[in-house]
Amino acid sequence: MVTRWQLAATVEEVAHIVRDTASLVRWWPAAFLDVRVLRDGDEHEVGKTVRLRTKGWLPYLLRFHLLVEDSCFPNTCSLRVWGDFEGGCLCTVETIDGGVELIFDWRVRVRKPLVRRLSWLLKPVFVANHRWVMRRGLESLALELRRRRDCRLEEAPPGPTFPFDRITQAMWRRWMTCRFAP
Numbered sequence: 001m002v003t004r005w006q007l008a009a010t011v012e013e014v015a016h017i018v019r020d021t022a023s024l025v026r027w028w029p030a031a032f033l034d035v036r037v038l039r040d041g042d043e044h045e046v047g048k049t050v051r052l053r054t055k056g057w058l059p060y061l062l063r064f065h066l067l068v069e070d071s072c073f074p075n076t077c078s079l080r081v082w083g084d085f086e087g088g089c090l091c092t093v094e095t096i097d098g099g100v101e102l103i104f105d106w107r108v109r110v111r112k113p114l115v116r117r118l119s120w121l122l123k124p125v126f127v128a129n130h131r132w133v134m135r136r137g138l139e140s141l142a143l144e145l146r147r148r149r150d151c152r153l154e155e156a157p158p159g160p161t162f163p164f165d166r167i168t169q170a171m172w173r174r175w176m177t178c179r180f181a182p
Contacts, residue, residue, distance in 0.1 A: 001106045001127070003134045008099040009145050015074030015093050017144055018102070021050045021066075027144040029159045030136035031056065044071040056129040060114055084112035102141075104134070 024032040034053040041048030048068040064083030079089045087108030140157040
């Protein structure tokens with residue numbers, strides 16, 4: 001899936017925010033529930049390893065790791081991902097008239113059993129969930145750019161659609177295990 005975000009910003013502004021993976025939970029809370037940097041990379045972040053826990057508006061969590069395989073800061077970053085997703089993502093920031101375009105080119109296979117088992121039936125719903133997450137990300141990144149330019153700005157980024165606490169997770173997991181057990 002390819003997603004393109006157009007923003008009134010500089011390449012450097014966008015790249016500094018996006019490469020700061022530890023801050024994703026703060027500025028993109030609609031998707032990122034937990035982000036842990038497991039290993040710092042070199043001065044270009046090559047070798048950086050991160051564990052992520054994400055969600056959209058559908059009631060399931062995605063857990064995966066990413067590894068920065070290549071980086072030409074501030075323009076490109078190549079990621080390898082594994083866990084509930086397996087594959088890679090190429091992130092590119094390009095100058096366009098009036099700002100920049102940030103492109104996420106995801107080339108992944110879904111490994112999460114729930115999503116994999118139901119994808120033949122619910123692919124349009126899963127794609128809609130991804131698009132919703134990415135729209136929230138664009139809104140959140142635009143807000144983060146405004147916040148960094150004016151530290152007095154107190155507007156909060158769009159959050160999750162509902163609290164996804166441990167009880168809800170346990171109930172969902174139990175129902176799915178009983179319903180779709182092999």
